[in-house]
Amino acid sequence: MNESLAASIAPRLAMLRLLATERNITRVAAQMDVPQPTVSRWLAALSTEIGAPVVVKDGRGIQLTRAGRLLAAAATSAMGALETGTRQVVEEIDPDRGRVVLGFLHMLGRSMVPELLRAYRFTHPQVRFGLLQSSRAEIIAWMSSGEVDLALYSPPPRSPELAWAPVQEQELKLVLPDTHRLARRSEVAVAELVTEEIVGLERGFGMRQITDDLCVAAGFTPRMAFEGQEADTVRGLVLSGLGVSILPEAELLSPGLVEISLAPRAFRTLALVWPAHDQLSPAVVSFRDFALSGAREHS
Numbered sequence: 001m002n003e004s005l006a007a008s009i010a011p012r013l014a015m016l017r018l019l020a021t022e023r024n025i026t027r028v029a030a031q032m033d034v035p036q037p038t039v040s041r042w043l044a045a046l047s048t049e050i051g052a053p054v055v056v057k058d059g060r061g062i063q064l065t066r067a068g069r070l071l072a073a074a075a076t077s078a079m080g081a082l083e084t085g086t087r088q089v090v091e092e093i094d095p096d097r098g099r100v101v102l103g104f105l106h107m108l109g110r111s112m113v114p115e116l117l118r119a120y121r122f123t124h125p126q127v128r129f130g131l132l133q134s135s136r137a138e139i140i141a142w143m144s145s146g147e148v149d150l151a152l153y154s155p156p157p158r159s160p161e162l163a164w165a166p167v168q169e170q171e172l173k174l175v176l177p178d179t180h181r182l183a184r185r186s187e188v189a190v191a192e193l194v195t196e197e198i199v200g201l202e203r204g205f206g207m208r209q210i211t212d213d214l215c216v217a218a219g220f221t222p223r224m225a226f227e228g229q230e231a232d233t234v235r236g237l238v239l240s241g242l243g244v245s246i247l248p249e250a251e252l253l254s255p256g257l258v259e260i261s262l263a264p265r266a267f268r269t270l271a272l273v274w275p276a277h278d279q280l281s282p283a284v285v286s287f288r289d290f291a292l293s294g295a296r297e298h299s
Contacts, residue, residue, distance in 0.1 A: 012042045013075040016054075020072035023061045046071070098283025101130035103139040103148035105206070107231040108270075111251060112168075113152065120290050127283055135229070137204035143275065149284045150291075154206045156271035164271040165292050170248040172210070172266040173259035175238050180258075182244075187263040190218040190246075197225035199234050199243035207231070210268055211246045 018028045025043075029036040047053045054068035064072055104113050109131075117129060132139070132148060140157065142148040156164045174193070176183050182192070193215070200222070201208040208227075215222040225243040228234045238245050239256050248268060253259060272291055274280060280288070 012046060013079050015039060015042055016068070016072045016075040017079055019055065019062070020064060020069070020076070023058065023063055025062065095127075095282035095286040096124055097126045098281055098286075099128040099130065100284050100287045101132065101147065101149045102151070102287075103132045103134065103142050104152040105136065105139075105154070106133050106229065107207075107248070108152055109133055116291060116294070119294070120287055124286065127287070135202070135204040136206035136209075143273065149274065149280065150288055151273040152270060153273065154268045154270045155210060156269055157273055161276050162273050163276040164273040166269050167272045167291065168270040169267050170270055172214075172246055172262060172268055173249050174262055175235060175245045175247050175250075176258050176260065177239055177241055178256055178258050179241070180244065182260065183258045185260055187261045187265075189263045190214050190266075191220070193222070193244065194218075194220045196223070197243040198222040199226045199228070199237045199245045200224055201231070201234060202227045202229055205229070207247065207268070210266075214246065214262075214266060 014032060015028060018031055019025075022028050022031070025039050026036055029039045032039070043055055050067055050071075052067050053065055054071060055062040055064055102113070113131070121127065132142060134142075136153045136155075139148060139151045139153055140159075140162070143151055143162065152167065154170075156166070174182070174188050182188050198211065198215075200211050203209075212222060226234075226237050228237065231247055234245050234247065235250070235254055235257060237243065239254060246262070246266075249259060250257075272288065274284070274288060
């Protein structure tokens, strides 16, 4: 009974809220842009559902009964929440005022993502962003659950449920302390690392998958001495002499470290990823297209 009553009241919330202040059926009908008999029928239907009148005559107008005032108060509260939600939905889908949730790898948070956001916000200052950093595996899970709209990671996904486009090709380098026996070489074959202890990212990170694949292709399984969650941590472990690592070329190399090209040279593709159904909000589409246009300009 309560659910049925609520269902019958819901379309008439605006009417009840207006009646509480206007106290006149004609003016309420005009504001709602419906015929006056329609408002009268709604009032009669509500009274029948409740089992008591919601309005009584008061001179030339009407006033709400106690039951009517209780319903009007509920209507005012409900309509306020609905209007707030509606406004948020409108802002969400507005390409100039919406919200975009971007997932990305930790190592992209130093400059690439901040620079991309700065450039976009220059022409779309009211767009809001949610930023989530984690491993490739967790970012993919977030996108599957709808928590993330767009993502930046490597290697690109293989799932038919995800669409992607390349954003950047990054060369992978062997990272060594400058005191290492290989530190003066111009290039090093991956196969030469068979006796080395490797420092890398944990499983679930795209760079860990790439490292494992490179070593297996060279004929060995890497001996992982230490595993971390951020490239800066991995570089710190290498600097301490705890192993060597394969990482994307650094923007600014730390003193005490050297980076050497692999032979043959190796690269990773950094991808911008989104759900393949492409039912994206205008704000998300706008940011996606902006990011991809920038990638094409720099390719």
